[in-house]
Amino acid sequence: xxxNMTPEQIDLVLSKHAAGxxxxxxxxxxxxxxxxxxxxxxxxxxxxxxxMKIDIMRSNPNVCFQVDEIDDLTNWRSVIVWGQYEEVNDPxxxxxxxxxxxxxLLQYHAGELAGVAEMRRELDSAxxxxxxxxxxxxxxxxxxxxxxxxxxxxxxx
Numbered sequence: 001x002x003x004n005m006t007p008e009q010i011d012l013v014l015s016k017h018a019a020g021x022x023x024x025x026x027x028x029x030x031x032x033x034x035x036x037x038x039x040x041x042x043x044x045x046x047x048x049x050x051x052m053k054i055d056i057m058r059s060n061p062n063v064c065f066q067v068d069e070i071d072d073l074t075n076w077r078s079v080i081v082w083g084q085y086e087e088v089n090d091p092x093x094x095x096x097x098x099x100x101x102x103x104x105l106l107q108y109h110a111g112e113l114a115g116v117a118e119m120r121r122e123l124d125s126a127x128x129x130x131x132x133x134x135x136x137x138x139x140x141x142x143x144x145x146x147x148x149x150x151x152x153x154x155x156x157x
Contacts, residue, residue, distance in 0.1 A: 007145075043141045047135040
C-alpha cells in the first residue's frame with residue numbers, strides 16, 4: 001500500500017543515507033547528478049569541485065534533492081526535499097561542516113568519488129597553508145520535504 005511518510009520517517013531516511021540526487025536548473029533544462037551528503041536535521045551538507053552543477057546553483061539557488069530506499073519493487077521509500085543552495089565560505093563554519101560531512105561519510109566506507117580523502121587532508125592541514133584546489137562546501141537549506149513509501153501487504157498476496 002502506498003502511503004505518505006511522516007516528518008519523522010522522512011528525517012530518518014535522510015539521516016541514514018549518504019548519497020542522493022540533486023536537481024538544479026539554469027531555467028532551460030534540469031540537471032540531475034548524484035552527490036554524497038550528510039543531514040543535520042535542518043539542512044543537507046555536501047561538497048563539490050567547481051563545474052556545471054555549482055555554476056547552475058550559483059545562478060539559480062532553488063534546488064530539489066531526492067533519496068530512495070528500495071528493498072524491492074513493493075517495499076520502498078522515496079524522499080524529496082526542496083531548498084536553497086548556500087555556499088559556505090566562512091572558514092570556521094566551512095571547517096566544522098566539512099568535519100561533520102567527513103565523519104558521516106566515513107560510516108559508509110565512501111569511495112573515491114565522495115572525496116573523503118581530499119577533505120581529510122584539508123582538515124588535517126587546517127593550520128597550514130590551504131590547498132589551492134579546495135572543494136566547495138555547501139548546504140541545502142530545506143524549505144519543504146515530502147516522502148512516499150510502499151509496503152507490501154503480505155495478507156493480500
